[in-house]
Amino acid sequence: MLFTGICISFRVFCQETKDPGVRPPRDTVSPKHAADSTHHTDTTRYHLSYTGAGSINRTNSLQSYLLNNAAKISMVKKSATINLNGSWVYGKQNTALTNDDVSAGLDMNLYKTLRHFYYWATVVYNTSLPLQINHQLQAGLGPGYNVIDKKKLVLIVSDGALYEKGDLYDSLYGGPNGNVFRRDRYQTVRNSFRILLHWVLYDKYTLDATGYLQNAFYNWNDYILKLNGGLSIRLYKWLNFTVSAAYNKFTRTRGVNSLLTFGLTAQN
Numbered sequence: 001m002l003f004t005g006i007c008i009s010f011r012v013f014c015q016e017t018k019d020p021g022v023r024p025p026r027d028t029v030s031p032k033h034a035a036d037s038t039h040h041t042d043t044t045r046y047h048l049s050y051t052g053a054g055s056i057n058r059t060n061s062l063q064s065y066l067l068n069n070a071a072k073i074s075m076v077k078k079s080a081t082i083n084l085n086g087s088w089v090y091g092k093q094n095t096a097l098t099n100d101d102v103s104a105g106l107d108m109n110l111y112k113t114l115r116h117f118y119y120w121a122t123v124v125y126n127t128s129l130p131l132q133i134n135h136q137l138q139a140g141l142g143p144g145y146n147v148i149d150k151k152k153l154v155l156i157v158s159d160g161a162l163y164e165k166g167d168l169y170d171s172l173y174g175g176p177n178g179n180v181f182r183r184d185r186y187q188t189v190r191n192s193f194r195i196l197l198h199w200v201l202y203d204k205y206t207l208d209a210t211g212y213l214q215n216a217f218y219n220w221n222d223y224i225l226k227l228n229g230g231l232s233i234r235l236y237k238w239l240n241f242t243v244s245a246a247y248n249k250f251t252r253t254r255g256v257n258s259l260l261t262f263g264l265t266a267q268n
Contacts (some may be wrong), residue, residue: 005107014103047074053261066091066099068261081109089259100127101257109144120158129247129253130192134183135167140192152200162190162214184252188222206232206240225249232265241263 050072051070056061070087084106091099107122121141127133142160168184197209209229216222229242242265248257 008040011137011231016256044077047076049073055261055265057260062094064091064093064098066259079112083107097129099129099257101130103128103250104249108231114186118144118146120144120160126181128250128255128257130251131167133250133255134169135217137165140189140190140194147156154196154198156194157194158194159191160192162192164188164190186252188216190216190224204232204234206230208232222252226250235264 010137015069018172034174043113048069049072053067053068054066056065067090068087069089070085072083072085074084075082078245086104087102089099089101091097103124103126105122107120107124110119110121120143122139124133124138126136126138128136140160140162144156147155147157166185168186169182192214194210194212197207201205201207207230210227212224212226214224214226225248227247228244229246230242232240232242234240241262243262244260246257246259249255
């Protein structure tokens with residue numbers, strides 16, 4: 001028997017940039033700026049979101065389930081945005097734990113700079129069983145650029161430096177006794193590149209995609225790759241059918257994790 005859970009959320013984006021889904025309204029007083037950045041009001045607005053999804057698979061010899069939860073609080077205004085977000089993925093297959101992944105982050109974006117440019121800063125804490133991350137702390141900052149900044153089409157690229165402190169279980173292959181696991185405690189500095197796309201078509205279809213590539217400066221082969229994508233189809237004004245996928249790779253532990261979710265999205 002296979003049961004797929006329902007995804008319920010108030011749509012927002014998380015990480016070091018403005019959130020296209022909750023940005024302030026356009027300013028109708030200054031027409032010459034109508035095609036520029038959508039941060040045209042200095043009124044502070046607050047947004048709260050929650051996403052929940054899950055799946056259960058049961059056969060004669062196998063029982064597995066997965067729960068995926070995420071929450072976010074955002075403060076948005078013309079000159080800056082602040083986002084506090086967290087997620088938890090928990091899963092089991094029979095009696096074996098497959099996921100117990102926690103991510104919590106605080107990020108801020110400052111728009112008082114050159115036209116279409118902004119600065120971001122972030123602090124993130126992660127744990128991941130599939131990626132063999134026991135504890136990981138990242139903190140960094142850098143610039144970003146709004147390549148396209150329209151109400152229905154947003155394309156953003158950003159880059160910067162991240163300090164990372166980790167506590168991992170690293171698998172060593174080819175030892176005399178087979179695979180040997182050892183504790184890997186380390187510190188490094190990474191280059192963090194990101195690209196984000198938000199595209200609304202005919203007020204009915206919404207495509208979201210985000211990609212991160214974080215290479216260590218001292219070893220370009222030590223990298224973290226994160227890919228997230230989603231397609232939403234509007235059923236009613238506040239209800240969408242949503243398909244989303246996530247892929248994560250961490251070469252330091254040779255860990256790979258992928259997740260596919262589909263369900264319903266409720267938004268204000």
